[in-house]
Amino acid sequence: MNSTFMARAVACFSVLSLSGCVMGPDFQVPDNPLASRWAPTPSEAGHSATNESAVDVRWWDSFADAQLSALVREAQTRNFDLQLAASRLEQSRAMRRQVAAEELPAVDGAAGYSRSRNSQRGLSDPSGNSGKQAYNLWSGGLGFSWEADLWGRVKRSVEVADASVQMAEEDRHAVQLLVIVQTAQDYIELRSTQQGLAVVEQNLHIARRSLELTRLQLKEGVATDLEVSEAAAQVAEIQARLAPLQQHSAQLINALSLLVAREPRALQQLLSAPAAVPAYTAIVPIGLPSELAQRRPDIRLAQARLHAATASMGMAEADFYPRITLSGNLGFQALQLSDLGSWGSRSFAFGPGVSVPLFEGGRLQGALQLQEGRQQEAGIGYQKTVLRAWHEVDDSLVAYQASQRRRDSLQQAVEHNQRALNSVHQQYAQGTVDFLNVLTVQNALLANQAALVDSTAQVSLSLVGLYGALGGGWQG
The missing domain is CATH 2.20.200.10 (Outer membrane efflux proteins (OEP))
Known part of the structure; x- marks a missing residue:
């Protein structure tokens, strides 16, 4: 009979708890009033265009570079920062289970x-x-x-824990996106550096041929010692450009090794052979502006933070009532x-x-005001995060289009420089111009070739930055 009485009492309090009110405001996803007033920069004729179709969640595969895709896959599996973020997520889930246990006897x-x-x-x-x-x-x-949760204190604490789990999950998504972007950027920069090395070596070969020609002309009495010295200096100046590029190449390979959690120089044999800079020429899908908040991990994180702050207000209000x-x-x-x-x-x-709580000396009121302030701060932070995301997308689109214009102009400049160098070499061999003309044209060609390699890589790098700003990648 006593056991029956206890069971009835527990059931009674359960009904009271379930039917009790939940203090504090319920969380509502904030509206984005600026979404209707912002649109991406329109694409320009003659360059890779963009449209509002769904963002490719595996955009790195669109570069058609098997080595890049393999590195991205390995980084997502082995990267230590990702493992740390996953560990933090598991800790937040364990904490949520601990908090949710208060709902049960x-x-x-x-x-x-x-x-x-x-x-x-x-x-x-x-x-x-x-x-x-x-x-x-x-x-x-x-x-x-x-505890009979008549005022929803426990429910709000579980809600806060759920939001904390969401925050940890979005933090992991942000780390994953960052690792993908960093891997792609380092790989593209590595290939650009290797292409830059090839340009310098090609120009070094031309400079050495010019030096040989000048020495022959000196023997024939056509050239002077000054021109031989100028040609030799040109060879040494071009050769001096090799060491910094070789150093940068080795450092980029080590950076990629670190991203995939390998020892220094572990990828040296795999990546030391030069390859073309990954290029993307198809139409770039950027999605709708209104969908940006669903993709960007930082916006989703700010929303979860606002959710936690809102639920914490309910916990603070429930402390005013009897337990x-x-x-x-x-x-x-x-x-x-x-x-x-x-x-x-x-x-x-x-x-x-x-x-x-009969007398707390203002402690409960202060705690409620503190949570209200934090909720207001989280709301402002959410709006700032959304606005900053739109700015980053717009800036990335502008950078992508500008890099294409620069690359196209440099391609034309290199073609003109190449024709000029061929012409000036013929004229120098015929003795109609001095070696200073050769030096001038060759230096111009070398500068524009290096700039073209850099701008070609910059097109791909700006596209990687665009996809990072769009928040695409962690979903795949």
């Missing part, structure tokens, strides 16, 4: 044995021996406690082990407890 089991002897002149002896001899005491039972706790225990106690478990050895205690 806590039940503890206990068993014990002791041998005691009371004072003959002290308090009453439970053994009935008046302290004249020792006795055994056997006990065992169950205890439970449960009702139901607790009790049911067990057995006997002096003889053989009597333990008999009906006469049973014991129980049951009853509710109420805690009412």
